[in-house]
Amino acid sequence: xxxKKIVLHFPxxxxxxxxxxxxxxxxxxxxxxxxxxxxxxEEGLLVLELNGEEKDYKQGVNYLKESGVKVQPxxxxxxxxEAKCTHCGVCVPICPTAALVVDPLTRKVNFYNDxxxxxxxxxxxxxxxAMEVHF
Amino acid sequence: xAKTIKEINEKIKKGxxxxxxxxxxxxxxxxxxxxxxxxxxxxxxxxxxxxxCSSGAYINVGHTKPKIKIGGGKATLNDVPVYAxxxxxxxxxxxxxxxxxxxxxxxxxxxxxYGGGHxxxxxxxGKDVKLVASAYGTDCYPRKKLETWVNIKDLNEAVLFxxxxxxxxxxxxxxxxxxxxxxxxxxxxxHLGNANxxxxxxxxPLLNDPYYKTIGIxxxxxxxGGIGYVAWHGTQxxxxxxxxxxxxxxxxxxTLAVIGDLKQMKPEWLRGATFxxxxxTLTVGIGIPxxxxxxxxxxxTAIKDEDIWTQIIDYSENYPQGKGSSLGEVNYAQLKSxxxxxxxxxxxxxxxxxxxxxxxxxxxxxxxxxxxxFLLTEPVASLPGEExxxxxxxxxxxxxDK
Ligand code: SF4
Ligand code: SF4
Numbered sequence: 001x002x003x004k005k006i007v008l009h010f011p012x013x014x015x016x017x018x019x020x021x022x023x024x025x026x027x028x029x030x031x032x033x034x035x036x037x038x039x040x041x042e043e044g045l046l047v048l049e050l051n052g053e054e055k056d057y058k059q060g061v062n063y064l065k066e067s068g069v070k071v072q073p074x075x076x077x078x079x080x081x082e083a084k085c086t087h088c089g090v091c092v093p094i095c096p097t098a099a100l101v102v103d104p105l106t107r108k109v110n111f112y113n114d115x116x117x118x119x120x121x122x123x124x125x126x127x128x129x130a131m132e133v134h135f
Numbered sequence: 136x137a138k139t140i141k142e143i144n145e146k147i148k149k150g151x152x153x154x155x156x157x158x159x160x161x162x163x164x165x166x167x168x169x170x171x172x173x174x175x176x177x178x179x180x181x182x183x184x185x186x187x188c189s190s191g192a193y194i195n196v197g198h199t200k201p202k203i204k205i206g207g208g209k210a211t212l213n214d215v216p217v218y219a220x221x222x223x224x225x226x227x228x229x230x231x232x233x234x235x236x237x238x239x240x241x242x243x244x245x246x247x248x249y250g251g252g253h254x255x256x257x258x259x260x261g262k263d264v265k266l267v268a269s270a271y272g273t274d275c276y277p278r279k280k281l282e283t284w285v286n287i288k289d290l291n292e293a294v295l296f297x298x299x300x301x302x303x304x305x306x307x308x309x310x311x312x313x314x315x316x317x318x319x320x321x322x323x324x325x326h327l328g329n330a331n332x333x334x335x336x337x338x339x340p341l342l343n344d345p346y347y348k349t350i351g352i353x354x355x356x357x358x359x360g361g362i363g364y365v366a367w368h369g370t371q372x373x374x375x376x377x378x379x380x381x382x383x384x385x386x387x388x389x390t391l392a393v394i395g396d397l398k399q400m401k402p403e404w405l406r407g408a409t410f411x412x413x414x415x416t417l418t419v420g421i422g423i424p425x426x427x428x429x430x431x432x433x434x435x436t437a438i439k440d441e442d443i444w445t446q447i448i449d450y451s452e453n454y455p456q457g458k459g460s461s462l463g464e465v466n467y468a469q470l471k472s473x474x475x476x477x478x479x480x481x482x483x484x485x486x487x488x489x490x491x492x493x494x495x496x497x498x499x500x501x502x503x504x505x506x507x508x509f510l511l512t513e514p515v516a517s518l519p520g521e522e523x524x525x526x527x528x529x530x531x532x533x534x535x536d537k
Contacts, residue, residue: 041315042325086184086406086418089486090321092473093329102473107490124246125322127186127408127418127487 003051005034006061007117009070010044019067020046027060028052034074035117037096045096047074047117077134078118080111084130091122091131137429143177144510152177154504156497157338157425157436164437173433178504178511181340181436182357182422182496185333185488186408188319189299189370190417191229192255192397195291196266198224203268204276210268212254212285219268223276227296228254230417244317244412252417253407255295258287259359260402293397295359295405299369301421303341303389304445305333307465307484309477312451317412321487323450327480330447333487336440336467338497340423341389343436345382346521347374349425351514356393357422357500360404362509363395365423368518373527382435385444385464389518393421404496420492422500426511440467447477457529 010019015038023029029052037045050057064071087108091100099115100122102108122131146152153176155163160179164172194217196205204223211217214234218227232251239245258264268281287293308320308331316323320331336342344350354365369390376388404420427433446461453459465475470484503509519525 086489087491088185088489090331091485093324093331093483093485094322102471102486107471107494124244124411127321127410127416128406129409 001051002054002057003049004057005047005049005074007072007074007119008044008046008048008064009072010046011068012042014068015042015044017067019064019069020048022063023050023060027056027063029056029060035097039096039119039121045117045119072118074117078116078120078122079113079132079134081130081132084128085109086128086130088127090127091125094121094125096121138177138427140426140428140511140513143426146177147504147507147510150505150507152504154178154180154501156494156501157181157343158494158497160433160436161337161439164433169430169434169437172437173427173430176427176433179343179425179427179433179436180422180497180500180504181338181343181425182420182493182500183301183335183339183488184404184420184492184496185335185418186319186410186416187297187300187419188231188416190255190295190297190419191227191251192258192293192295193225193227194293196224196226196285197289197291199278199281201278202276203270203278203281204273205268205270205281208268208270210266212264212266213249213257214265214267215249215251215254230255231414233415240412245414246411247409247413247415250407250409250415252415255397255417256402256405256407258293259397259400259405261287287398294394295363295397295400296366296392296394297419298392299371299390300393300419301340301369301391301423302334302387303339303345304384304443305387306446306448306454307332307470307475308450308454309447309462309482310451311449316451317410318450319410319413319416320450321485322411327477327482329485330470330475330477330482331485331487332445332467332470334445334467335488335490335493336443336471337438338490338493340421341391342383342438342443344425344432345378345384345435347389347518348432348435349428349514350391350423351517353512353515354423355509355512356395356424357420357496357503358393358395358400359397359420360401361395361397361399363393364512365391365514366394367392371527372519372525374519374521375524375526378521379442379444381438381442383438383443386446391518420496422496424500424504424509424511440471441469443467447475
């Protein structure tokens with residue numbers, strides 16, 4: 001048995017397809033939805049925890065990729081370069097999971113790493129490139 | 136009891152001036168009342184730290200041997216084109232300039248990784264910058280090509296000169312369309328997905344001196360971490376927009392042109408910035424002291440976020456087409472709460488200008504004045520005010536074939 005957390009990016013055209021349903025039916029995988037949202041570009045963003053046999057998991061992920069879904073492992077690889085951040089707040093309404101929020105007292109923008117799903121939407125939204133992807 | 140700038144400067148020299156920020160004055164006036172506050176406080180410091188596209192620096196690079204006349208030729212700094220329409224070795228580097236090979240929005244939305252704003256930041260940070268110039272050659276300036284590293288410390292002059300900064304109030308940008316749009320107000324999500332604003336509100340210089348009673352031409356300011364001056368009113372200066380009873384404008388209004396020695400400035404207060412799909416700009420830190428000459432001036436500086444109102448503008452249609460009207464009015468306390476109501480929808484807000492950095496600047500300027508390092512100046516001339524009738528006009532296009 002394996003249990004893995006992955007981030008799925010659904011392009012616009014796939015948003016209304018029964019893809020996750022197929023994962024259950026055809027590949028015998030159990031899932032937990034950790035996060036789901038529609039991004040500014042109207043793409044679907046889904047963070048899943050998948051449970052099942054190793055073989056089924058691999059085939060399931062292949063099926064996702066072939067259908068045009070971008071699959072990424074959920075690893076906490078988006079970090080903030082603290083020296084660069086000016087605490088402007090442009091990223092705050094962009095972040096789909098409230099990992100970037102304004103502290104009402106200090107007016108600084110806090111980054112909650114544990115809420116971040118590495119969707120990377122903040123990377124280009126940040127004017128001073130303070131949000132960095134680390135591989 | 137009225138004070139003069141001269142009297143305040145005497146106190147500053149003796150280390151006895153009472154200096155507070157535009158945030159702190161609010162509580163002081165609340166607690167002590169206006170009369171007492173105006174008597175006790177000598178200076179209120181205001182500040183802003185936001186992207187300002189109409190920024191740039193003029194530079195004299197020094198003469199080469201043999202001499203070259205870059206004027207009328209072409210030049211780049213780190214591949215970013217600079218204006219070369221002056222004398223032999225004077226150039227002007229604009230914040231929004233982009234390398235010729237930058238794909239811009241051909242790959243929409245463009246990334247705009249590096250441009251004029253970043254060159255200014257690199258110069259100020261003391262990094263070597265690549266100067267490439269070509270000229271047509273004359274009898275007195277025979278050289279035609281130049282390629283060299285330059286460093287700010289070796290330049291004769293490097294002067295930040297920004298034709299428009301420090302906007303008195305600014306729009307709140309939203310997107311009513313059904314696609315994401317990329318603007319100088321940040322990425323705006325469709326169907327009122329977010330609302331972005333860009334003003335330090337109660338800390339912003341011209342919102343604390345709404346009728347330009349103390350800030351004028353010649354006012355000494357904190358500019359990019361060094362000392363600068365107000366050179367003129369800024370471009371698009373528009374003092375005649377509607378105002379609340381407090382005198383505070385309800386839409387973008389006054390602006391300042393500012394100037395100062397780039398060599399004294401610090402990269403943390405002059406930051407190159409990129410707006411995805413829009414371009415490159417420069418984030419500029421500015422702090423302006425307001426001398427508390429009388430109760431009225433003190434009252435202006437005690438303005439609170441909840442009393443500063445601005446307009447919500449649709450950037451998918453109204454702004455680009457230059458038509459339509461405001462979708463409503465909000466105040467900065469509402470904006471800073473994180474959510475506003477637009478057309479009955481709850482819309483999350485995002486800032487473009489950093490309030491926490493503005494607080495840092497206001498405090499730095501306060502320290503400079505308290506230590507006696509920074510004296511106040513009398514304006515040499517006033518900025519055009521509401522009574523001047525000065526307005527910001529659109530361009531009247533006239534067909535060329537007539
Ligand atoms: S957009 Fe960038 S600089 Fe601004 S608060 Fe977010 S991470 Fe910091
Ligand atoms: S990558 Fe950025 S926008 Fe995405 S969840 Fe993490 S912090 Fe938020």
